[in-house]
Amino acid sequence: MTVDAQSDGSAPPQRSICIENLSKEYVRGKPILKNISFTVQGQSSVAIIGPSGTGKSTLIRCVNKLIPPTSGNVYISGENITHLTGRDLRMARRKIGMVFQEFNLVERLSVMENVLCGRLGYVPSWRAWLRKYPQNDIDNAFALLESIGLLEFARQRADSLSGGQRQRVGIARAIMQEPHVLLADEPTSSLDPKTSVEIMELLVSLSGEHDIPLLINIHDVELARRFTVRVIGLSKGGIIYDGPPSELTNDHLKQIYGGENWLQ
Amino acid sequence: MTADTAKNFGPAFKTNWWARAGWLAGFLYAAYAANYLDVSWARFLQGLGNGAAFLAEMVPPNFSRWELLAANLIETVEIAIIASAFGILFSLPVGLLAARNLMPSWITWPFRAFIALCRSFHPVIFAILFVKAVGFGPLAGILTLIFASIGFIGKLFTEAIEEISLKPLEALRAAGAPFMSVIIYAVLPQVLNRFIGFSSYQLDANLRNSTMVGIVGAGGIGGTLFAAFQRFDYDFLAAILISIIALVMLSEFISTRIKRVFQ
Amino acid sequence: MSQAASYKWERFTFSERLARFAVFLGFAIALSLSMRSVQIIPEFLYDAPTQVADLFKRMWPMDFAYYPEGIHHAMMETLHIATLGTLLAIVMAIPIGVLGANNIVHFPLLNWFSKLILVSSRSVNSLVWALLFVAVFGPGPLAGTVCIGFRSIGFVGKLFAEALEEVDPGPIEALTASGAPWFSIFLKGYWPQAAPAFWGVFLFRWDINVRESAVIGLVGAGGIGMVLDTALNLFFWNRVSVILLSIFVVVILAELLVTAIRKRII
Ligand SMILES: Nc1ncnc2c1ncn2[C@@H]1O[C@H](COP(=O)(O)OP(=O)(O)OP(=O)(O)O)[C@@H](O)[C@H]1O
Numbered sequence: 001m002t003v004d005a006q007s008d009g010s011a012p013p014q015r016s017i018c019i020e021n022l023s024k025e026y027v028r029g030k031p032i033l034k035n036i037s038f039t040v041q042g043q044s045s046v047a048i049i050g051p052s053g054t055g056k057s058t059l060i061r062c063v064n065k066l067i068p069p070t071s072g073n074v075y076i077s078g079e080n081i082t083h084l085t086g087r088d089l090r091m092a093r094r095k096i097g098m099v100f101q102e103f104n105l106v107e108r109l110s111v112m113e114n115v116l117c118g119r120l121g122y123v124p125s126w127r128a129w130l131r132k133y134p135q136n137d138i139d140n141a142f143a144l145l146e147s148i149g150l151l152e153f154a155r156q157r158a159d160s161l162s163g164g165q166r167q168r169v170g171i172a173r174a175i176m177q178e179p180h181v182l183l184a185d186e187p188t189s190s191l192d193p194k195t196s197v198e199i200m201e202l203l204v205s206l207s208g209e210h211d212i213p214l215l216i217n218i219h220d221v222e223l224a225r226r227f228t229v230r231v232i233g234l235s236k237g238g239i240i241y242d243g244p245p246s247e248l249t250n251d252h253l254k255q256i257y258g259g260e261n262w263l264q
Numbered sequence: 265m266t267a268d269t270a271k272n273f274g275p276a277f278k279t280n281w282w283a284r285a286g287w288l289a290g291f292l293y294a295a296y297a298a299n300y301l302d303v304s305w306a307r308f309l310q311g312l313g314n315g316a317a318f319l320a321e322m323v324p325p326n327f328s329r330w331e332l333l334a335a336n337l338i339e340t341v342e343i344a345i346i347a348s349a350f351g352i353l354f355s356l357p358v359g360l361l362a363a364r365n366l367m368p369s370w371i372t373w374p375f376r377a378f379i380a381l382c383r384s385f386h387p388v389i390f391a392i393l394f395v396k397a398v399g400f401g402p403l404a405g406i407l408t409l410i411f412a413s414i415g416f417i418g419k420l421f422t423e424a425i426e427e428i429s430l431k432p433l434e435a436l437r438a439a440g441a442p443f444m445s446v447i448i449y450a451v452l453p454q455v456l457n458r459f460i461g462f463s464s465y466q467l468d469a470n471l472r473n474s475t476m477v478g479i480v481g482a483g484g485i486g487g488t489l490f491a492a493f494q495r496f497d498y499d500f501l502a503a504i505l506i507s508i509i510a511l512v513m514l515s516e517f518i519s520t521r522i523k524r525v526f527q
Numbered sequence: 528m529s530q531a532a533s534y535k536w537e538r539f540t541f542s543e544r545l546a547r548f549a550v551f552l553g554f555a556i557a558l559s560l561s562m563r564s565v566q567i568i569p570e571f572l573y574d575a576p577t578q579v580a581d582l583f584k585r586m587w588p589m590d591f592a593y594y595p596e597g598i599h600h601a602m603m604e605t606l607h608i609a610t611l612g613t614l615l616a617i618v619m620a621i622p623i624g625v626l627g628a629n630n631i632v633h634f635p636l637l638n639w640f641s642k643l644i645l646v647s648s649r650s651v652n653s654l655v656w657a658l659l660f661v662a663v664f665g666p667g668p669l670a671g672t673v674c675i676g677f678r679s680i681g682f683v684g685k686l687f688a689e690a691l692e693e694v695d696p697g698p699i700e701a702l703t704a705s706g707a708p709w710f711s712i713f714l715k716g717y718w719p720q721a722a723p724a725f726w727g728v729f730l731f732r733w734d735i736n737v738r739e740s741a742v743i744g745l746v747g748a749g750g751i752g753m754v755l756d757t758a759l760n761l762f763f764w765n766r767v768s769v770i771l772l773s774i775f776v777v778v779i780l781a782e783l784l785v786t787a788i789r790k791r792i793i
Pocket residue numbers: 026027032050051052053054055056057058059
């Protein structure tokens with residue numbers, strides 16, 4: 001089965017997410033996601049918008065099999081990961097960075113340890129336990145912390161940071177995986193508006209810098225417009241809009257979210 | 265209070281008939297049980313008379329065999345320390361394997377059963393069985409207290425693990441971390457402090473219990489205590505009791521200090 | 528600013544780490560000293576598997592016929608000892624707990640005296656208490672009941688005192704301001720707030736006492752332990768196994784009962 005991304009016939013796709021006819025039912029006969037297909041590749045940031053409860057989180061979690069999809073396929077850089085289990089799944093997950101709404105840091109570990117958690121997929125457990133990471137990883141982690149402005153916090157415990165700082169650490173952890181794709185499930189929902197903008201800036205700039213396609217679930221349409229090059233509108237389990245933010249009209253929004261009073 | 269409000273809200277303190285019935289049932293039960301056990305006031309008073317004589321024989325406590333006493337106390341402490349070390353060591357994996365939020369039920373089930381088994385028998389019963397298995401002496405006491413420790417720490421540790429936040433685990437799984445790394449990085453940091461707390465408590469408990477296992481021959485001061493009791497050597501008995509209480513209080517003092525270190 | 532904060536946090540963990548290290552080091556030294564000097568005969572340990580196998584072989588088949596004739600009565604006795612002992616502990620612990628709560632009784636000497644009783648009751652093992660009470664009251668359930676009661680005072684009283692100290696002072700001040708006598712202050716001010724915690728403690732202790740009253744008979748204080756002791760002395764292992772099984776069942780049932788009741792209370 002060929003992947004959409006290969007349709008141009010050129011070299012095999014580097015760094016892409018390709019979702020093909022993905023469906024998910026938590027309860028039999030009640031699909032949350034129906035036949036979703038799209039491809040994200042190269043340097044692009046894509047926002048997924050949609051009302052609460054449509055299955056945005058479900059979709060993004062199906063990509064790294066935190067939630068197993070009911071049917072359909074997910075390809076990461078051309079590799080079908082849908083049927084992987086055990087060690088193979090772990091190997092595949094290393095290629096998928098994920099940023100969480102509530103940061104999901106280990107509160108009692110230091111910032112440095114949290115960032116190095118991104119390398120756990122590459123480092124054997126006993127080395128991780130003794131904190132004996134390859135020097136290369138440690139250098140990279142320090143460089144990354146410096147670039148996100150948290151160098152001086154490296155030895156501090158994660159629970160002593162502010163929300164914005166924690167999310168930066170969460171992003172750094174994902175980047176440490178050297179992922180092929182980056183997923184973010186409402187990375188700004190627990191943050192104030194200004195910090196939200198900073199986090200979006202950081203995500204987009206890191207994705208550009210490291211050449212990682214970015215898929216973001218987001219509630220804030222304005223942020224989506226401002227920082228992404230493509231918006232996918234999800235409603236009732238299907239894709240309603242898929243295109244550049246400039247063409248996203250109020251009509252589309254009405255269709256996605258329903259009603260219109262909230263648009264003023 | 266006017267009649268009106270009384271009508272609307274009832275009396276301010278409602279007579280709680282259930283509570284009264286409960287108290288009455290309690291009294292009836294106590295009378296019945298006392299009768300069943302042949303516990304009577306007369307026997308109690310007679311006992312108090314004996315008690316006075318008993319106490320009189322205990323003073324002054326006889327510390328003349330202090331060398332034996334010290335040797336026994338040291339053995340008691342040794343039993344407690346060795347048993348705590350191994351008990352703590354074993355209860356770490358047992359607790360992890362019994363946690364239902366980390367492991368599938370076919371693994372947790374046998375470990376939970378094992379913990380329940382360790383908990384439901386009083387240590388002295390284990391001590392009896394181990395004395396049969398490995399003979400008289402401190403080894404039986406050590407094995408006994410290892411099992412008791414696994415029962416206690418294992419249960420509380422399992423419960424602590426079942427209360428942790430699963431969010432960091434999710435993140436590390438999503439990063440492709442192997443299972444052991446997930447445990448080391450996302451589970452242990454969340455529960456290690458509590459584990460240390462349970463362990464230091466158990467160290468205390470093991471010390472108390474190691475004064476007792478000797479009664480059935482499993483080493484420590486209990487054996488000497490029981491012998492003194494059987495020989496009506498009550499002034500030596502008093503000396504032993506005083507040293508046990510002193511030892512336990514000393515260990516409580518030390519363990520509150522240690523607890524402060526671990527906040 | 529953040530620099531200073533991080534520096535401060537570092538220093539704190541440094542001393543903390545040092546203290547922890549000292550504790551671990553101390554324990555390691557104590558452990559290695561103990562391992563060296565404790566008298567263990569390794570041959571006994573190698574022999575243990577055969578001994579255990581032999582034990583189980585002798586325990587099988589279980590002599591279930593012995594339950595109605597020899598065990599049942601003793602088991603009921605054990606349960607009564609546990610319950611009556613716990614009630615006795617409460618009767619004694621309420622005054623002692625009240626004496627120990629420094630927001631009710633304002634005499635430090637009395638507070639201190641109550642704490643002394645509580646500590647001594649807890650720090651001596653129940654089997655040792657049982658021995659003492661057997662010496663006083665003679666063998667039998669009376670000694671057992673008093674032993675269980677006395678042994679539980681510390682536990683019940685300590686937790687009861689803590690529950691009383693946590694009581695919200697608002698209603699009590701209101702009652703005191705209205706000039707209520709101290710007994711009704713206790714009954715209407717303290718008791719309603721502390722009662723749930725108190726019953727919880729009672730159940731918790733009863734659960735423990737069922738386990739303890741099953742063994743104090745080994746030194747003559749009544750209950751199933753006496754039957755166990757006899758069976759052990761006569762090497763009736765197929766009776767021992769039935770006794771152990773019935774203790775196990777009763778203990779598990781008691782625990783289930785307690786959790787069920789606690790769920791309904793809370
Ligand atoms: N584990 C689960 N079991 C059953 N149903 C679930 C489960 N997780 C989610 N759902 C259901 O699936 C639907 C989609 O949930 P999802 O979390 O993906 O929505 P969402 O679009 O991310 O919403 P939000 O914007 O509020 O985060 C919801 O109706 C939810 O009730």
